[in-house]
Amino acid sequence: MASTPELILEQFRDGLIKRNPGEPEFHQSVLEFAEFVIPYINANPKYLEPKILERMTEPDRTIIFRVVWEDDKREVHVNRGYRVQFNNSIGPYKGGLRFHHSVNLSILKFLGFEQTFKNSLTTLPMGSGKGGADFNTKGKSDREVMRFCKSFMIELSKHIGPNIDIPAGDIGVGAREISFMFGQYKRLKNEFTGALTGKSMEFGGSLIRKEATGYGCAYFMEHMMNHNGDSIKDKVCIVSGSGNVAQYAVEKIIQLGGRVVTMSDSSGFVHDPDGFNEEKLAYIIDLKSVRRGRIKEYADKYKCKYFEDKKPWGIKCDLAFPCATENEIDEAAARKMVKNGLQALAEGANMPTTREAISVFLEARIPFAPGKAANAGGVAISGLEMSQNSIRLSWSRDELEKRLKDIMANIHKQCVAYGAEKEGNYINYVKGANIGGFVKVADAMLAYGVI
Ligand code: NDP
Numbered sequence: 001m002a003s004t005p006e007l008i009l010e011q012f013r014d015g016l017i018k019r020n021p022g023e024p025e026f027h028q029s030v031l032e033f034a035e036f037v038i039p040y041i042n043a044n045p046k047y048l049e050p051k052i053l054e055r056m057t058e059p060d061r062t063i064i065f066r067v068v069w070e071d072d073k074r075e076v077h078v079n080r081g082y083r084v085q086f087n088n089s090i091g092p093y094k095g096g097l098r099f100h101h102s103v104n105l106s107i108l109k110f111l112g113f114e115q116t117f118k119n120s121l122t123t124l125p126m127g128s129g130k131g132g133a134d135f136n137t138k139g140k141s142d143r144e145v146m147r148f149c150k151s152f153m154i155e156l157s158k159h160i161g162p163n164i165d166i167p168a169g170d171i172g173v174g175a176r177e178i179s180f181m182f183g184q185y186k187r188l189k190n191e192f193t194g195a196l197t198g199k200s201m202e203f204g205g206s207l208i209r210k211e212a213t214g215y216g217c218a219y220f221m222e223h224m225m226n227h228n229g230d231s232i233k234d235k236v237c238i239v240s241g242s243g244n245v246a247q248y249a250v251e252k253i254i255q256l257g258g259r260v261v262t263m264s265d266s267s268g269f270v271h272d273p274d275g276f277n278e279e280k281l282a283y284i285i286d287l288k289s290v291r292r293g294r295i296k297e298y299a300d301k302y303k304c305k306y307f308e309d310k311k312p313w314g315i316k317c318d319l320a321f322p323c324a325t326e327n328e329i330d331e332a333a334a335r336k337m338v339k340n341g342l343q344a345l346a347e348g349a350n351m352p353t354t355r356e357a358i359s360v361f362l363e364a365r366i367p368f369a370p371g372k373a374a375n376a377g378g379v380a381i382s383g384l385e386m387s388q389n390s391i392r393l394s395w396s397r398d399e400l401e402k403r404l405k406d407i408m409a410n411i412h413k414q415c416v417a418y419g420a421e422k423e424g425n426y427i428n429y430v431k432g433a434n435i436g437g438f439v440k441v442a443d444a445m446l447a448y449g450v451i
Protein backbone atom coordinates (compact mmCIF):
# COMPACT_ATOMS: atom_id res chain seq x y z
CA MET A 1 0.00 0.00 0.00
CA ALA A 2 1.34 3.44 -0.92
CA SER A 3 2.04 5.68 2.06
CA THR A 4 -0.62 8.30 2.78
CA PRO A 5 0.46 11.78 1.63
CA GLU A 6 0.92 14.40 4.33
CA LEU A 7 -2.01 16.68 5.10
CA ILE A 8 -1.79 20.13 3.57
CA LEU A 9 -3.77 22.86 5.31
CA GLU A 10 -4.96 24.54 2.08
CA GLN A 11 -6.23 21.27 0.58
CA PHE A 12 -7.90 20.30 3.84
CA ARG A 13 -9.54 23.75 4.00
CA ASP A 14 -10.92 23.47 0.45
CA GLY A 15 -12.43 20.05 1.22
CA LEU A 16 -13.91 21.28 4.50
CA ILE A 17 -15.60 24.25 2.83
CA LYS A 18 -16.92 22.06 0.01
CA ARG A 19 -18.37 19.51 2.42
CA ASN A 20 -19.91 22.18 4.68
CA PRO A 21 -21.06 25.05 2.47
CA GLY A 22 -22.38 28.22 4.10
CA GLU A 23 -21.02 27.43 7.58
CA PRO A 24 -18.44 30.18 8.26
CA GLU A 25 -18.24 29.75 12.05
CA PHE A 26 -17.67 26.01 11.67
CA HIS A 27 -14.93 26.62 9.09
CA GLN A 28 -13.31 29.18 11.40
CA SER A 29 -13.14 26.90 14.44
CA VAL A 30 -11.92 23.88 12.46
CA LEU A 31 -9.24 25.89 10.64
CA GLU A 32 -7.93 27.45 13.86
CA PHE A 33 -7.58 23.88 15.14
CA ALA A 34 -6.17 22.41 11.92
CA GLU A 35 -3.47 25.07 11.63
CA PHE A 36 -1.79 23.68 14.74
CA VAL A 37 -2.86 20.05 14.64
CA ILE A 38 -1.95 19.26 11.01
CA PRO A 39 1.81 19.67 11.64
CA TYR A 40 1.42 17.42 14.69
CA ILE A 41 -0.43 14.78 12.65
CA ASN A 42 2.18 14.91 9.90
CA ALA A 43 4.86 14.35 12.54
CA ASN A 44 2.82 11.46 14.04
CA PRO A 45 1.67 9.53 10.95
CA LYS A 46 -0.33 6.96 12.96
CA TYR A 47 -3.14 9.57 12.79
CA LEU A 48 -2.72 10.17 9.06
CA GLU A 49 -3.71 6.97 7.24
CA PRO A 50 -6.85 6.36 9.38
CA LYS A 51 -7.99 9.91 8.46
CA ILE A 52 -8.55 10.89 12.08
CA LEU A 53 -8.82 14.63 11.33
CA GLU A 54 -11.36 14.10 8.55
CA ARG A 55 -13.43 11.87 10.87
CA MET A 56 -13.18 14.29 13.80
CA THR A 57 -14.54 17.17 11.74
CA GLU A 58 -17.72 15.27 10.81
CA PRO A 59 -20.31 15.11 13.63
CA ASP A 60 -21.59 11.65 14.59
CA ARG A 61 -25.09 12.94 13.82
CA THR A 62 -27.14 16.11 13.60
CA ILE A 63 -30.75 16.21 14.74
CA ILE A 64 -33.00 19.06 13.53
CA PHE A 65 -36.62 19.41 14.58
CA ARG A 66 -39.64 21.69 14.62
CA VAL A 67 -40.64 23.38 17.88
CA VAL A 68 -44.17 24.81 17.98
CA TRP A 69 -45.48 26.83 20.92
CA GLU A 70 -48.18 29.37 21.79
CA ASP A 71 -47.47 32.82 23.20
CA ASP A 72 -49.57 34.52 25.89
CA LYS A 73 -51.95 35.85 23.22
CA ARG A 74 -52.43 32.31 21.83
CA GLU A 75 -50.49 33.15 18.69
CA VAL A 76 -48.68 30.11 17.32
CA HIS A 77 -44.90 30.29 16.73
CA VAL A 78 -42.60 27.89 14.89
CA ASN A 79 -38.92 27.62 15.80
CA ARG A 80 -36.14 25.25 14.80
CA GLY A 81 -34.48 23.02 17.41
CA TYR A 82 -31.13 21.26 17.06
CA ARG A 83 -28.82 18.80 18.74
CA VAL A 84 -25.43 18.16 17.16
CA GLN A 85 -24.00 14.96 18.67
CA PHE A 86 -20.42 15.54 17.71
CA ASN A 87 -18.18 12.85 19.14
CA ASN A 88 -18.68 10.22 21.84
CA SER A 89 -15.27 8.53 21.68
CA ILE A 90 -14.29 9.35 25.27
CA GLY A 91 -17.71 9.56 26.93
CA PRO A 92 -21.39 10.36 26.33
CA TYR A 93 -22.19 13.50 24.29
CA LYS A 94 -21.95 16.52 26.58
CA GLY A 95 -22.39 20.23 25.94
CA GLY A 96 -24.77 23.14 26.30
CA LEU A 97 -27.99 24.35 24.71
CA ARG A 98 -28.16 27.88 23.29
CA PHE A 99 -31.41 29.82 22.80
CA HIS A 100 -30.72 32.91 20.70
CA HIS A 101 -32.13 34.33 17.47
CA SER A 102 -28.73 33.87 15.77
CA VAL A 103 -28.60 30.08 16.34
CA ASN A 104 -28.02 28.03 13.19
CA LEU A 105 -26.24 24.83 12.20
CA SER A 106 -22.90 26.53 11.56
CA ILE A 107 -22.80 28.02 15.06
CA LEU A 108 -23.82 24.78 16.75
CA LYS A 109 -21.30 22.74 14.75
CA PHE A 110 -18.49 25.13 15.73
CA LEU A 111 -19.56 24.93 19.38
CA GLY A 112 -19.84 21.12 19.27
CA PHE A 113 -16.42 20.84 17.61
CA GLU A 114 -14.74 23.07 20.23
CA GLN A 115 -16.47 21.09 22.97
CA THR A 116 -14.71 17.89 21.83
CA PHE A 117 -11.27 19.18 22.78
CA LYS A 118 -12.42 21.24 25.76
CA ASN A 119 -14.03 18.17 27.33
CA SER A 120 -10.93 16.12 26.59
CA LEU A 121 -8.72 18.70 28.32
CA THR A 122 -10.78 18.43 31.53
CA THR A 123 -9.59 14.75 31.70
CA LEU A 124 -13.18 13.73 32.60
CA PRO A 125 -14.95 11.05 30.50
CA MET A 126 -17.12 13.33 28.36
CA GLY A 127 -17.77 13.33 24.62
CA SER A 128 -19.10 16.42 22.88
CA GLY A 129 -22.36 17.92 21.65
CA LYS A 130 -24.19 21.19 21.36
CA GLY A 131 -27.76 22.17 20.65
CA GLY A 132 -30.39 24.83 21.00
CA ALA A 133 -32.89 26.81 19.02
CA ASP A 134 -33.35 30.07 17.13
CA PHE A 135 -35.62 31.18 19.98
CA ASN A 136 -34.93 34.40 21.86
CA THR A 137 -35.90 34.43 25.53
CA LYS A 138 -35.63 38.26 25.57
CA GLY A 139 -38.99 39.95 25.89
CA LYS A 140 -40.82 36.68 26.58
CA SER A 141 -42.85 36.06 29.74
CA ASP A 142 -41.86 33.20 32.09
CA ARG A 143 -44.93 31.27 30.88
CA GLU A 144 -43.92 31.69 27.24
CA VAL A 145 -40.41 30.47 27.99
CA MET A 146 -41.93 27.53 29.89
CA ARG A 147 -44.16 26.57 26.96
CA PHE A 148 -41.24 26.77 24.57
CA CYS A 149 -38.95 24.68 26.81
CA LYS A 150 -41.58 21.97 27.25
CA SER A 151 -42.26 21.75 23.53
CA PHE A 152 -38.50 21.68 22.80
CA MET A 153 -37.99 18.84 25.30
CA ILE A 154 -40.77 16.67 23.83
CA GLU A 155 -38.52 16.17 20.80
CA LEU A 156 -35.09 16.43 22.46
CA SER A 157 -35.98 13.80 25.08
CA LYS A 158 -35.94 11.12 22.34
CA HIS A 159 -32.22 11.67 21.83
CA ILE A 160 -30.71 12.30 25.28
CA GLY A 161 -30.20 10.42 28.54
CA PRO A 162 -27.67 10.14 31.38
CA ASN A 163 -25.51 7.65 29.43
CA ILE A 164 -26.25 9.00 25.94
CA ASP A 165 -26.18 12.78 25.81
CA ILE A 166 -26.32 15.25 28.70
CA PRO A 167 -27.13 18.85 27.71
CA ALA A 168 -26.61 21.94 29.92
CA GLY A 169 -26.90 25.73 29.59
CA ASP A 170 -25.26 28.28 27.30
CA ILE A 171 -26.38 31.70 26.01
CA GLY A 172 -30.06 32.21 26.86
CA VAL A 173 -30.29 28.97 28.85
CA GLY A 174 -29.84 29.37 32.59
CA ALA A 175 -31.43 27.94 35.74
CA ARG A 176 -34.97 28.88 34.67
CA GLU A 177 -34.79 27.12 31.30
CA ILE A 178 -32.93 24.06 32.67
CA SER A 179 -35.62 23.68 35.37
CA PHE A 180 -38.46 23.78 32.82
CA MET A 181 -36.67 21.28 30.58
CA PHE A 182 -35.68 18.93 33.40
CA GLY A 183 -39.24 18.93 34.76
CA GLN A 184 -40.55 17.97 31.33
CA TYR A 185 -37.87 15.30 30.75
CA LYS A 186 -38.66 13.68 34.11
CA ARG A 187 -42.34 13.62 33.22
CA LEU A 188 -41.88 12.21 29.73
CA LYS A 189 -39.49 9.45 30.81
CA ASN A 190 -41.06 8.77 34.20
CA GLU A 191 -37.61 8.60 35.74
CA PHE A 192 -35.37 10.86 37.80
CA THR A 193 -31.92 10.74 36.23
CA GLY A 194 -29.21 13.29 35.62
CA ALA A 195 -29.97 13.83 31.93
CA LEU A 196 -29.21 17.57 32.19
CA THR A 197 -26.60 19.49 34.19
CA GLY A 198 -26.76 22.99 35.61
CA LYS A 199 -29.80 21.86 37.62
CA SER A 200 -30.88 23.69 40.76
CA MET A 201 -29.73 22.40 44.12
CA GLU A 202 -33.19 21.06 45.08
CA PHE A 203 -33.15 18.48 42.28
CA GLY A 204 -29.66 17.15 41.75
CA GLY A 205 -27.63 20.25 40.89
CA SER A 206 -24.04 20.81 41.96
CA LEU A 207 -22.58 23.58 44.07
CA ILE A 208 -20.18 25.86 42.13
CA ARG A 209 -21.69 24.98 38.70
CA LYS A 210 -23.08 28.48 38.22
CA GLU A 211 -19.74 30.06 39.17
CA ALA A 212 -17.50 27.46 37.51
CA THR A 213 -16.93 28.88 34.01
CA GLY A 214 -16.12 32.40 35.21
CA TYR A 215 -14.05 31.25 38.19
CA GLY A 216 -12.16 28.77 36.01
CA CYS A 217 -11.36 31.49 33.48
CA ALA A 218 -9.91 33.75 36.19
CA TYR A 219 -7.88 30.82 37.60
CA PHE A 220 -6.52 30.11 34.14
CA MET A 221 -5.43 33.74 33.76
CA GLU A 222 -3.76 33.56 37.18
CA HIS A 223 -1.78 30.50 35.99
CA MET A 224 -0.66 32.31 32.83
CA MET A 225 0.44 35.31 34.89
CA ASN A 226 2.19 33.11 37.50
CA HIS A 227 4.07 31.38 34.68
CA ASN A 228 5.66 34.76 33.96
CA GLY A 229 6.26 35.55 37.64
CA ASP A 230 3.26 37.89 37.90
CA SER A 231 -0.40 37.73 39.00
CA ILE A 232 -3.83 39.33 38.49
CA LYS A 233 -3.37 41.49 41.59
CA ASP A 234 -3.65 45.24 40.87
CA LYS A 235 -4.16 44.69 37.13
CA VAL A 236 -6.75 46.72 35.23
CA CYS A 237 -9.10 44.22 33.58
CA ILE A 238 -11.75 44.59 30.89
CA VAL A 239 -14.57 42.07 30.72
CA SER A 240 -17.26 41.81 28.04
CA GLY A 241 -20.69 40.33 28.67
CA SER A 242 -22.77 40.50 31.83
CA GLY A 243 -24.31 37.03 31.79
CA ASN A 244 -23.40 33.89 33.69
CA VAL A 245 -19.77 33.63 32.60
CA ALA A 246 -18.96 37.35 32.89
CA GLN A 247 -20.59 37.72 36.32
CA TYR A 248 -18.49 35.04 37.98
CA ALA A 249 -15.30 35.89 36.11
CA VAL A 250 -15.66 39.39 37.58
CA GLU A 251 -16.32 37.99 41.07
CA LYS A 252 -13.15 35.88 41.02
CA ILE A 253 -10.99 38.59 39.41
CA ILE A 254 -12.04 40.94 42.24
CA GLN A 255 -11.20 38.25 44.82
CA LEU A 256 -7.77 37.83 43.21
CA GLY A 257 -7.12 41.57 43.53
CA GLY A 258 -7.77 42.74 39.94
CA ARG A 259 -9.70 45.92 39.06
CA VAL A 260 -12.48 45.24 36.53
CA VAL A 261 -13.53 48.43 34.73
CA THR A 262 -15.97 47.27 32.02
CA MET A 263 -18.93 44.94 31.46
CA SER A 264 -21.26 44.84 28.45
CA ASP A 265 -24.39 43.43 26.86
CA SER A 266 -25.58 43.24 23.28
CA SER A 267 -26.59 46.94 23.37
CA GLY A 268 -23.31 48.48 24.61
CA PHE A 269 -20.80 48.63 27.46
CA VAL A 270 -20.26 50.49 30.75
CA HIS A 271 -16.90 51.93 31.81
CA ASP A 272 -16.48 52.31 35.56
CA PRO A 273 -12.86 53.43 36.15
CA ASP A 274 -13.17 52.93 39.94
CA GLY A 275 -13.82 49.27 39.29
CA PHE A 276 -16.64 46.90 40.20
CA ASN A 277 -16.90 45.73 43.79
CA GLU A 278 -19.11 43.14 45.48
CA GLU A 279 -22.03 45.53 45.86
CA LYS A 280 -21.91 46.71 42.24
CA LEU A 281 -21.63 43.11 41.02
CA ALA A 282 -24.66 42.11 43.11
CA TYR A 283 -26.54 44.91 41.32
CA ILE A 284 -25.45 43.52 37.92
CA ILE A 285 -26.46 39.96 38.83
CA ASP A 286 -29.91 41.14 39.93
CA LEU A 287 -30.23 43.40 36.87
CA LYS A 288 -29.25 40.78 34.28
CA SER A 289 -30.34 37.47 35.83
CA VAL A 290 -33.45 38.42 37.87
CA ARG A 291 -34.91 41.61 36.38
CA ARG A 292 -33.52 40.80 32.89
CA GLY A 293 -32.76 44.48 32.23
CA ARG A 294 -30.14 46.33 30.18
CA ILE A 295 -26.57 47.18 31.27
CA LYS A 296 -27.24 50.88 30.60
CA GLU A 297 -29.17 50.98 33.90
CA TYR A 298 -25.86 50.35 35.70
CA ALA A 299 -24.36 53.52 34.20
CA ASP A 300 -27.42 55.52 35.28
CA LYS A 301 -27.23 54.19 38.84
CA TYR A 302 -23.45 54.43 39.38
CA LYS A 303 -22.94 57.59 37.30
CA CYS A 304 -20.40 56.19 34.90
CA LYS A 305 -20.11 56.26 31.11
CA TYR A 306 -22.22 54.09 28.83
CA PHE A 307 -21.17 53.46 25.22
CA GLU A 308 -24.15 52.52 23.07
CA ASP A 309 -23.50 49.86 20.39
CA LYS A 310 -19.78 49.76 21.25
CA LYS A 311 -17.45 47.06 22.52
CA PRO A 312 -14.99 47.67 25.39
CA TRP A 313 -11.74 46.77 23.56
CA GLY A 314 -10.58 50.38 23.14
CA ILE A 315 -10.32 50.92 26.91
CA LYS A 316 -6.71 50.76 28.10
CA CYS A 317 -6.11 47.68 30.24
CA ASP A 318 -3.61 45.05 31.38
CA LEU A 319 -5.82 41.99 31.03
CA ALA A 320 -8.84 41.14 28.86
CA PHE A 321 -11.62 38.61 29.39
CA PRO A 322 -14.10 38.39 26.48
CA CYS A 323 -17.12 36.63 28.03
CA ALA A 324 -20.09 37.44 25.74
CA THR A 325 -20.16 35.70 22.35
CA GLU A 326 -18.19 34.66 19.23
CA ASN A 327 -16.17 37.05 17.07
CA GLU A 328 -16.28 40.01 19.46
CA ILE A 329 -12.60 40.88 18.90
CA ASP A 330 -11.49 41.51 15.33
CA GLU A 331 -8.05 42.33 13.97
CA ALA A 332 -8.42 46.11 14.42
CA ALA A 333 -9.51 45.68 18.04
CA ALA A 334 -6.60 43.30 18.69
CA ARG A 335 -4.08 45.79 17.26
CA LYS A 336 -5.50 48.54 19.44
CA MET A 337 -5.31 46.32 22.54
CA VAL A 338 -1.68 45.41 21.84
CA LYS A 339 -0.86 49.10 21.30
CA ASN A 340 -2.54 49.92 24.62
CA GLY A 341 -0.20 47.53 26.46
CA LEU A 342 -2.35 44.41 26.88
CA GLN A 343 -0.43 41.79 28.91
CA ALA A 344 -2.67 38.71 28.53
CA LEU A 345 -6.11 37.54 27.40
CA ALA A 346 -8.31 34.63 28.53
CA GLU A 347 -11.44 33.71 26.55
CA GLY A 348 -14.46 33.10 28.78
CA ALA A 349 -16.73 32.92 25.72
CA ASN A 350 -16.39 30.39 22.89
CA MET A 351 -14.35 31.76 19.96
CA PRO A 352 -14.74 35.46 20.85
CA THR A 353 -11.55 36.24 18.88
CA THR A 354 -11.29 36.03 15.08
CA ARG A 355 -8.40 34.05 13.54
CA GLU A 356 -6.80 37.27 12.30
CA ALA A 357 -6.99 38.77 15.80
CA ILE A 358 -5.48 35.62 17.34
CA SER A 359 -2.52 35.97 14.96
CA VAL A 360 -2.01 39.57 16.15
CA PHE A 361 -1.81 38.42 19.79
CA LEU A 362 0.46 35.47 19.03
CA GLU A 363 2.80 37.60 16.91
CA ALA A 364 3.01 40.12 19.76
CA ARG A 365 3.79 37.13 22.03
CA ILE A 366 0.94 37.95 24.36
CA PRO A 367 -0.22 34.98 26.45
CA PHE A 368 -3.57 34.13 24.85
CA ALA A 369 -5.82 31.42 26.34
CA PRO A 370 -8.40 30.01 23.89
CA GLY A 371 -11.88 29.22 25.21
CA LYS A 372 -11.43 25.46 24.97
CA ALA A 373 -8.81 25.79 27.75
CA ALA A 374 -9.89 28.89 29.68
CA ASN A 375 -13.66 28.28 29.84
CA ALA A 376 -13.52 24.52 30.49
CA GLY A 377 -14.35 25.00 34.18
CA GLY A 378 -18.09 25.05 33.47
CA VAL A 379 -18.27 21.72 31.69
CA ALA A 380 -15.80 20.28 34.21
CA ILE A 381 -18.21 20.96 37.07
CA SER A 382 -21.02 19.64 34.86
CA GLY A 383 -18.98 16.42 34.67
CA LEU A 384 -18.76 16.40 38.46
CA GLU A 385 -22.52 17.03 38.66
CA MET A 386 -22.93 13.83 36.61
CA SER A 387 -20.62 11.96 39.00
CA GLN A 388 -22.59 13.17 42.03
CA ASN A 389 -25.90 12.18 40.37
CA SER A 390 -24.51 8.70 39.62
CA ILE A 391 -23.42 8.03 43.19
CA ARG A 392 -26.46 9.88 44.62
CA LEU A 393 -24.37 12.13 46.81
CA SER A 394 -23.43 15.80 46.75
CA TRP A 395 -20.01 17.16 47.49
CA SER A 396 -19.26 20.29 49.52
CA ARG A 397 -18.43 23.68 48.06
CA ASP A 398 -14.83 23.39 49.32
CA GLU A 399 -14.41 19.95 47.75
CA LEU A 400 -15.76 21.15 44.40
CA GLU A 401 -13.79 24.38 44.37
CA LYS A 402 -10.62 22.41 45.07
CA ARG A 403 -11.42 20.03 42.20
CA LEU A 404 -12.12 22.97 39.87
CA LYS A 405 -8.78 24.56 40.78
CA ASP A 406 -6.95 21.26 40.20
CA ILE A 407 -8.64 20.76 36.81
CA MET A 408 -7.75 24.29 35.62
CA ALA A 409 -4.15 23.82 36.84
CA ASN A 410 -3.98 20.55 34.94
CA ILE A 411 -5.34 22.13 31.73
CA HIS A 412 -2.66 24.81 32.06
CA LYS A 413 -0.04 22.08 32.45
CA GLN A 414 -1.25 20.31 29.28
CA CYS A 415 -1.08 23.60 27.34
CA VAL A 416 2.50 24.13 28.54
CA ALA A 417 3.45 20.56 27.62
CA TYR A 418 2.23 20.90 24.02
CA GLY A 419 2.53 24.65 23.48
CA ALA A 420 5.91 25.67 24.95
CA GLU A 421 8.22 27.21 22.38
CA LYS A 422 11.65 25.63 22.02
CA GLU A 423 13.36 28.81 23.14
CA GLY A 424 12.31 31.34 25.73
CA ASN A 425 9.40 31.19 28.13
CA TYR A 426 6.55 31.90 25.68
CA ILE A 427 3.66 29.44 25.62
CA ASN A 428 1.47 29.21 22.54
CA TYR A 429 -1.72 28.25 24.40
CA VAL A 430 -3.70 27.88 21.16
CA LYS A 431 -1.31 25.23 19.92
CA GLY A 432 -1.08 23.64 23.37
CA ALA A 433 -4.85 23.40 23.92
CA ASN A 434 -5.56 22.12 20.41
CA ILE A 435 -2.93 19.36 20.46
CA GLY A 436 -3.50 18.56 24.14
CA GLY A 437 -7.24 18.14 23.51
CA PHE A 438 -6.69 16.19 20.28
CA VAL A 439 -4.45 13.38 21.54
CA LYS A 440 -6.85 11.60 23.91
CA VAL A 441 -9.80 11.69 21.48
CA ALA A 442 -7.60 10.63 18.55
CA ASP A 443 -6.12 7.70 20.48
CA ALA A 444 -9.60 6.51 21.48
CA MET A 445 -10.73 6.71 17.84
CA LEU A 446 -7.66 4.77 16.71
CA ALA A 447 -8.39 2.06 19.27
CA TYR A 448 -11.94 1.58 17.93
CA GLY A 449 -10.65 0.84 14.41
CA VAL A 450 -12.23 2.24 11.28
CA ILE A 451 -15.66 3.46 12.48
P1 NDP B 1 -25.64 34.41 29.04
O1 NDP B 1 -26.84 34.26 28.21
O2 NDP B 1 -25.76 34.24 30.53
O3 NDP B 1 -24.95 35.83 28.79
C1 NDP B 1 -24.56 36.21 27.52
C2 NDP B 1 -23.98 37.61 27.56
O4 NDP B 1 -23.41 37.93 26.31
C3 NDP B 1 -25.03 38.68 27.84
O5 NDP B 1 -24.42 39.76 28.47
C4 NDP B 1 -25.49 39.03 26.42
O6 NDP B 1 -26.09 40.31 26.30
C5 NDP B 1 -24.16 38.98 25.69
N1 NDP B 1 -24.35 38.66 24.29
C6 NDP B 1 -24.99 37.58 23.77
N2 NDP B 1 -25.00 37.64 22.44
C7 NDP B 1 -24.37 38.76 22.11
C8 NDP B 1 -24.05 39.37 20.87
N3 NDP B 1 -24.40 38.81 19.71
N4 NDP B 1 -23.35 40.54 20.91
C9 NDP B 1 -22.99 41.11 22.07
N5 NDP B 1 -23.27 40.58 23.28
C10 NDP B 1 -23.94 39.43 23.29
O7 NDP B 1 -24.57 33.37 28.45
P2 NDP B 1 -23.25 32.79 29.14
O8 NDP B 1 -22.63 33.80 30.03
O9 NDP B 1 -23.56 31.45 29.63
O10 NDP B 1 -22.32 32.58 27.85
C11 NDP B 1 -21.39 33.55 27.39
C12 NDP B 1 -20.33 32.89 26.53
O11 NDP B 1 -19.64 31.90 27.29
C13 NDP B 1 -20.84 32.16 25.28
O12 NDP B 1 -19.87 32.26 24.26
C14 NDP B 1 -20.94 30.71 25.75
O13 NDP B 1 -20.88 29.81 24.67
C15 NDP B 1 -19.69 30.64 26.61
N6 NDP B 1 -19.64 29.58 27.61
C16 NDP B 1 -20.63 29.41 28.53
C17 NDP B 1 -20.51 28.44 29.49
C18 NDP B 1 -21.52 28.26 30.58
O14 NDP B 1 -21.31 27.42 31.45
N7 NDP B 1 -22.61 29.02 30.60
C19 NDP B 1 -19.36 27.52 29.54
C20 NDP B 1 -18.33 27.84 28.57
C21 NDP B 1 -18.49 28.82 27.65
P3 NDP B 1 -27.69 40.47 26.34
O15 NDP B 1 -28.09 40.42 27.77
O16 NDP B 1 -27.94 41.77 25.67
O17 NDP B 1 -28.23 39.31 25.54
Ligand code: 2IT
Binds near residue numbers: 094095350376382
Ligand atom coordinates in the same frame (compact mmCIF):
# COMPACT_ATOMS: atom_id res chain seq x y z
O1 2IT C 1 -19.56 25.84 26.19
C1 2IT C 1 -19.65 25.15 27.22
O2 2IT C 1 -18.69 24.50 27.66
C2 2IT C 1 -20.93 25.14 27.93
N1 2IT C 1 -21.85 25.85 27.53
C3 2IT C 1 -21.14 24.25 29.13
C4 2IT C 1 -21.45 22.86 28.72
C5 2IT C 1 -21.83 21.92 29.83
O3 2IT C 1 -22.19 20.79 29.46
O4 2IT C 1 -21.77 22.26 31.00
